[in-house]
Amino acid sequence: MEGEFRYGNPSRWEKYFRDKEGISISETTIRERINSDGNVKFKKIHDTVRNKVDIVFAEAGVRRVCADLLIKHLPQADENGFFIEGGIRFGTCYAWAKIFNLDNKAIGDRLEKNKIQPKKGKIFHNGKLHDFYSETEVRRTCDDLINLPQADEDGFFVKKGERFGVPDAWGRLLNLDGQTVQTRLDKIRAQPVDGRLSVGRVSKFFYSEADVREACANLLEGLPQADEDGFFIKKGVRFGCVSALARLLGIAGTTIQKYVERIGCKPVEGILSSGHKFNFYSEADVREACAELLKDLPQADEDGFFIKNSINYGNCSAWARSLNLQLATLINRVEKMGANSINGRLQDGQVVAFYTEADVRKACGELLKDLPQADQDGFFMEDNIRYGTHRAWAKFFNLVKITVNLRLKKIGAVAKRGRSSNGRPSNFYSEPEVRKACADLISKK
Numbered sequence: 001m002e003g004e005f006r007y008g009n010p011s012r013w014e015k016y017f018r019d020k021e022g023i024s025i026s027e028t029t030i031r032e033r034i035n036s037d038g039n040v041k042f043k044k045i046h047d048t049v050r051n052k053v054d055i056v057f058a059e060a061g062v063r064r065v066c067a068d069l070l071i072k073h074l075p076q077a078d079e080n081g082f083f084i085e086g087g088i089r090f091g092t093c094y095a096w097a098k099i100f101n102l103d104n105k106a107i108g109d110r111l112e113k114n115k116i117q118p119k120k121g122k123i124f125h126n127g128k129l130h131d132f133y134s135e136t137e138v139r140r141t142c143d144d145l146i147n148l149p150q151a152d153e154d155g156f157f158v159k160k161g162e163r164f165g166v167p168d169a170w171g172r173l174l175n176l177d178g179q180t181v182q183t184r185l186d187k188i189r190a191q192p193v194d195g196r197l198s199v200g201r202v203s204k205f206f207y208s209e210a211d212v213r214e215a216c217a218n219l220l221e222g223l224p225q226a227d228e229d230g231f232f233i234k235k236g237v238r239f240g241c242v243s244a245l246a247r248l249l250g251i252a253g254t255t256i257q258k259y260v261e262r263i264g265c266k267p268v269e270g271i272l273s274s275g276h277k278f279n280f281y282s283e284a285d286v287r288e289a290c291a292e293l294l295k296d297l298p299q300a301d302e303d304g305f306f307i308k309n310s311i312n313y314g315n316c317s318a319w320a321r322s323l324n325l326q327l328a329t330l331i332n333r334v335e336k337m338g339a340n341s342i343n344g345r346l347q348d349g350q351v352v353a354f355y356t357e358a359d360v361r362k363a364c365g366e367l368l369k370d371l372p373q374a375d376q377d378g379f380f381m382e383d384n385i386r387y388g389t390h391r392a393w394a395k396f397f398n399l400v401k402i403t404v405n406l407r408l409k410k411i412g413a414v415a416k417r418g419r420s421s422n423g424r425p426s427n428f429y430s431e432p433e434v435r436k437a438c439a440d441l442i443s444k445k
Helices: 010-021 027-037 059-065 093-100 104-113 135-141 167-174 178-187 209-215 242-249 253-262 283-289 316-323 327-337 357-363 390-397 401-410 431-437 439-443
Strands: 042-047 052-058 082-085 088-091 119-122 129-134 156-159 162-165 193-196 202-208 231-234 237-240 268-271 277-282 305-308 311-314 342-345 351-356 379-382 385-388 416-419 425-430
Touching: 010 027, 010 052, 027 059, 052 059, 088 093, 088 135, 093 104, 093 129, 093 135, 104 135, 129 135, 162 167, 162 209, 167 178, 167 202, 167 209, 178 209, 202 209, 237 242, 237 283, 242 253, 242 277, 242 283, 253 283, 277 283, 311 316, 311 357, 316 327, 316 351, 316 357, 327 357, 351 357, 385 390, 385 431, 390 401, 390 425, 390 431, 401 431, 425 431, 431 439
Parallel strands: none
Antiparallel strands: 042 052, 082 088, 088 129, 119 129, 156 162, 162 202, 193 202, 231 237, 237 277, 268 277, 305 311, 311 351, 342 351, 379 385, 385 425, 416 425
16 A cells, blocks of 8 residues: 555665665664654554564655655765765765874864855765765865874874874873873973874874973983893893793783782883883892792693692683683682682793692582583483573574563473583473463464
């Protein structure tokens, strides 16, 4: 039926307009227009396929609320936000911002300031009307922004052989507070230059390395310079940054940091070979702080296990993988039981706790019972009866998961424990009980 007597839900209207009229309007847009208007004629029907009530809307009302989107002669952008008309490329501000790696708002402000008139067109993904601007006008009004130097992800660019960066970037490089850098630069009246951040936003506060080092000279003077390995010698004592000491001693950097803080080791400041200002610790202090870790600890293999006194030890992650258990569950179980552990090293040198297989199996006993394992579809057979999770049965009968679950609870169905295909314990229900609980729904299929 036609006109007012033809009804459909938003997804159906999206398909109709696309296939029959060649106009792309998304289901979401159609639904938003209908809800916003509030006066589109509708009725409720029963969807036998999905077994639920659907709301369908009259064609006349849908066309009324989407009238501006159903104009055929307007150009439609491609998925990148552009269309070509008369040999000229037009795009939205957002599309041009992506092309030139500029800030979307910066382009919009320039176009508005120069009173550039947009051309109306439609967005690709939802058919909404939008403003499009020609490439010629965008390049003309934003030429100075397009040609500005762009910083890398660290906040720097090189211009005429000299490095420039914003105060925060210099602060990170030199291990100083960004605001302190800015205050020092203001004090010597350093002149910044314009540039673009890595995200495309324009900044007027890029300062040269020479100005920054002059402004912060007294904060940087006299600091020792580390070699490429991350060490320097000061008064006969070797100092290293945490990552360098971690490589030297075969202990994880986070572990070193924790242990030196525990005994109150004080770092000294120095400069890495990259120019960053950094904290360094004396090798002697670190060896003292980590003395227990530097003992002849057992070394785990690549799977996270070692054998000591004919007993198999593994860290929690290794046991979780081996026994197909969730890591958080295993950790909680062994801690709750108070299982004894010994220290050992992982392949990367990190020192962690290792537990015996006997203790892990004792802590996780009922989780390791010989439960039946489901196949990839979520089913297993036992005594010639098929069992599946409520999700598996919902998919099998094309029903809603929560409906199947509620129906099973309502008849008091007894679940059988099993393992899903990924090894996780779950509840499984027999096929006869599922058919009994959902008989009326299954009969409609």
